[in-house]
Amino acid sequence: MTGGHGVRAVARIRAVADGRGGTVLGELAGDGPLAPRRSRHPDGTGAAHVVLVGAMAAPLGGDRLRVEAVVEPGARLLVTSAAATVSLPGREPAPAHYDLDLTVGADADLEWLPEPVIAAAASSLRLWTRVRLGAGARVHLREEQVLGRHGEPPGRLTSRLTVHQDGRAVLDQSTDIGAGAPPGWDGPAVLGGNRALGQLLTTRTCAPTPVTGAAAFPVGEGLTLLTAVAAGAMEVRAALCSLSAQERVPAVTPAG
Numbered sequence: 001m002t003g004g005h006g007v008r009a010v011a012r013i014r015a016v017a018d019g020r021g022g023t024v025l026g027e028l029a030g031d032g033p034l035a036p037r038r039s040r041h042p043d044g045t046g047a048a049h050v051v052l053v054g055a056m057a058a059p060l061g062g063d064r065l066r067v068e069a070v071v072e073p074g075a076r077l078l079v080t081s082a083a084a085t086v087s088l089p090g091r092e093p094a095p096a097h098y099d100l101d102l103t104v105g106a107d108a109d110l111e112w113l114p115e116p117v118i119a120a121a122a123s124s125l126r127l128w129t130r131v132r133l134g135a136g137a138r139v140h141l142r143e144e145q146v147l148g149r150h151g152e153p154p155g156r157l158t159s160r161l162t163v164h165q166d167g168r169a170v171l172d173q174s175t176d177i178g179a180g181a182p183p184g185w186d187g188p189a190v191l192g193g194n195r196a197l198g199q200l201l202t203t204r205t206c207a208p209t210p211v212t213g214a215a216a217f218p219v220g221e222g223l224t225l226l227t228a229v230a231a232g233a234m235e236v237r238a239a240l241c242s243l244s245a246q247e248r249v250p251a252v253t254p255a256g
Helices: 233-243
Strands: 006-017 023-030 034-039 048-054 064-071 076-081 085-087 096-104 109-113 117-119 124-133 138-147 156-165 168-178 196-202 214-220 223-230
Touching (some): 006 034, 006 048, 006 076, 023 034, 023 048, 064 076, 064 109, 085 096, 117 124, 138 156, 138 168, 156 214, 168 196, 168 214, 214 233, 223 233
Parallel strands (some): 006 064, 064 096, 076 109, 096 124, 109 138, 124 156
Antiparallel strands (some): 006 023, 138 196, 156 168, 196 223, 214 223
16 A cells, blocks of 8 residues: 555564474465465475565555464464565655564464565665464574665654564564664664674574574573674575574575
8 A cells, every 4th residue: 555655564474383293374365565475395395385475565664564463372483585585775765664573373483584685875774573482382583684786875763663572572672773773773783894794593502502693592481583794685694593593594695
């Protein structure tokens, strides 16, 4: 839906256990620039796989986009994206908003592994990820953010991650980086001159080996937050994969 204040769009994903060890998609819908597509899971394990496809340029200034994903008890879902998400300036000076609302039921499993979010020059994006985990839920959620495309100055990216585990708040953190952000965002306490950062929220076992520019923090019962800063998206992904003991580093898909 479009209007005088940008595009409003919602995508909905609901994964349901089929009772035979697999997962089916009970709901898969999107509008505007949000086009979720069913795909075959790369491991052939019976889990559902959804690819988020950008049907049009977005988010632009003034847009409000929202993705809602529910993994019902016992179900397994992998969500990836076809390309990086590029935040662009719009006709209006207002920032764009992109909300992710993710619910993982009891003994369910969610892998959320999209391509990076890129804040193009003169853009402003506010990204809020809300995660709710039921008892025994498993999650492997990666977020990567890059300031500016190659050879251009950074846009602004304000992000927040909130996590509830079995009804209890275990994490609420935010960052504000890029052109127009409060002073210090590029200093040694935040990016330290780097242009990319990432975080990985996981219930998987993490590697004890230190990685330059990265750190791991326990945030809940069997839940760890890994963070990394680096010169670019590929270096951030490599650091997160090293900390999460992932043997192969998936290639970063360029913006398209």
